[in-house]
Structure formats: C-alpha cells, structure tokens
Amino acid sequence: GQSLEQPSEVTAVEGAIVQINCTYQTSGFYGLSWYQQHDGGAPTFLSYNALDGLEETGRFSSFLSRSDSYGYLLLQELQMKDSASYFCAVIGGYQKVTFGIGTKLQVIP
Amino acid sequence: DVKVTQSSRYLVKRTGEKVFLECVQDMDHENMFWYRQDPGLGLRLIYFSYDVKMKEKGDIPEGYSVSREKKERFSLILESASTNQTSMYLCASKGSSYNSPLHFGNGTRLTVT
Numbered sequence: 623g624q625s626l627e628q629p630s631e632v633t634a635v636e637g638a639i640v641q642i643n644c645t646y647q648t649s650g651f652y653g654l655s656w657y658q659q660h661d662g663g664a665p666t667f668l669s670y671n672a673l674d675g676l677e678e679t680g681r682f683s684s685f686l687s688r689s690d691s692y693g694y695l696l697l698q699e700l701q702m703k704d705s706a707s708y709f710c711a712v713i714g715g716y717q718k719v720t721f722g723i724g725t726k727l728q729v730i731p
Numbered sequence: 732d733v734k735v736t737q738s739s740r741y742l743v744k745r746t747g748e749k750v751f752l753e754c755v756q757d758m759d760h761e762n763m764f765w766y767r768q769d770p771g772l773g774l775r776l777i778y779f780s781y782d783v784k785m786k787e788k789g790d791i792p793e794g795y796s797v798s799r800e801k802k803e804r805f806s807l808i809l810e811s812a813s814t815n816q817t818s819m820y821l822c823a824s825k826g827s828s829y830n831s832p833l834h835f836g837n838g839t840r841l842t843v844t
Contacts, residue, residue: 655832664837665835667833716781718776720776
C-alpha cells in the first residue's frame with residue numbers, strides 16, 4: 623500500500639519562504655504531486671515530479687528525492703492568499719492517487 | 732477546461748437508505764476517482780476506475796460500491812448508509828499520462844441521520 627506523512631499545520635509570515643515536507647512509503651511509484659485547497663473549495667493541481675530534482679513554477683517549487691522517498695513544496699514570497707491546505711499525493715500503479723493528510727498553511731501579516 | 736460535475740452539492744439521507752452519488756466528466760478521461768474528506772484525515776481514496784467497467788478498491792472501500800458503465804460517468808453507491816459515512820465526497824478525473832493532474836468536482840456534502 624501507500625502511506626504519506628506531512629506536517630498538519632505550518633504558520634509563516636507574509637513575504638517569507640516556507641517549505642512543506644512529505645515522506646512516503648509506497649509499493650509502486652510513478653510520481654509525487656502537490657495540490658492546494660482553499661477552505662470550501664476543491665483541490666487544485668500545483669505540480670508533479672517523477673524524477674529527482676527541483677521543478678519551478680513561478681513562486682512555487684517542488685522537489686523530489688526518490689532514493690529518500692521524500693519531497694517538498696517550497697512557496698516563496700508568501701502572500702495572504704496562499705493560506706490554504708496543501709496535499710502531497712503519490713501516483714502509483716493503475717494511476718492510483720493517494721493523498722497525505724494535508725498541511726494547513728496560515729500566512730500572517 | 733475540464734469539467735467534473737457532481738449531481739448534488741448537499742444531500743441528507745437516513746440511516747439504512749441506499750444512496751447514489753453521481754459524477755460526470757466531459758474530457759474523455761480514462762481515470763476516475765472517489766474520495767471522502769474528513770477533518771484531520773485528508774482525502775481518502777474509496778474506489779477508482781482506470782477504464783469503463785473496470786474498478787479498483789482504494790484504501791477505504793468498505794460500505795461502498797461503484798459503477799462505471801460509461802466512460803464519462805462514475806457512480807458511488809452506499810448500499811446502506813450509516814452515520815459514519817457522513818462526510819464530504821469528492822469525485823475526480825484524470826488523463827492517461829502519469830503526469831496528468833486530477834480534476835475535482837465541487838464535492839457533495841452528505842449527512843446521514
């Protein structure tokens with residue numbers, strides 16, 4: 623099966639940088655994704671990593687180390703609108719997508 | 732834009748009732764998923780389907796079944812609803828590439844009384 627671990631809550635200051643870590647255990651691995659969910663909304667896709675290294679998309683970057691079964695989401699120049707829950711998700715065989723419990727990010731002024 | 736439509740935003744059912752949650756996607760995606768979301772537990776996978784008439788159990792399939800007779804439609808069935816199935820249910824679809832993102836519907840808030 624698959625299991626993922628990520629912190630339940632993180633607080634950071636507007637304009638700062640925050641890193642949300644994710645470790646996973648899986649029997650089949652095709653990639654690690656990140657999703658953002660604002661209160662009352664549906665999750666939306668942020669990034670996908672299949673190979674080791676850093677992927678950058680604007681203020682957001684995502685990193686993967688397959689040998690360590692570890693990844694992180696890096697948010698730079700934090701804005702108030704970044705306050706949301708962030709989920710890491712493993713893509714396994716037959717396209718099975720398993721999510722972590724989510725990290726609630728609070729951005730404070 | 733991909734659209735995933737769930738038939739109801741809010742639903743109230745009684746214990747023991749048979750409940751159908753419907754989900755339709757308009758992007759010809761092979762893969763469809765049902766999750767439930769509860770505070771502190773994240774999104775837990777109930778069932779998923781990688782092709783018409785194909786279904787796979789997720790991590791919490793007990794008390795649920797699914798149907799996928801057409802590519803665009805994926806139904807979640809609660810055979811005999813119980814109060815512990817009160818939750819937010821999210822449907823999603825995904826293209827055939829591993830890097831294709833999940834596209835979620837707006838969710839159905841089910842309350843079982």
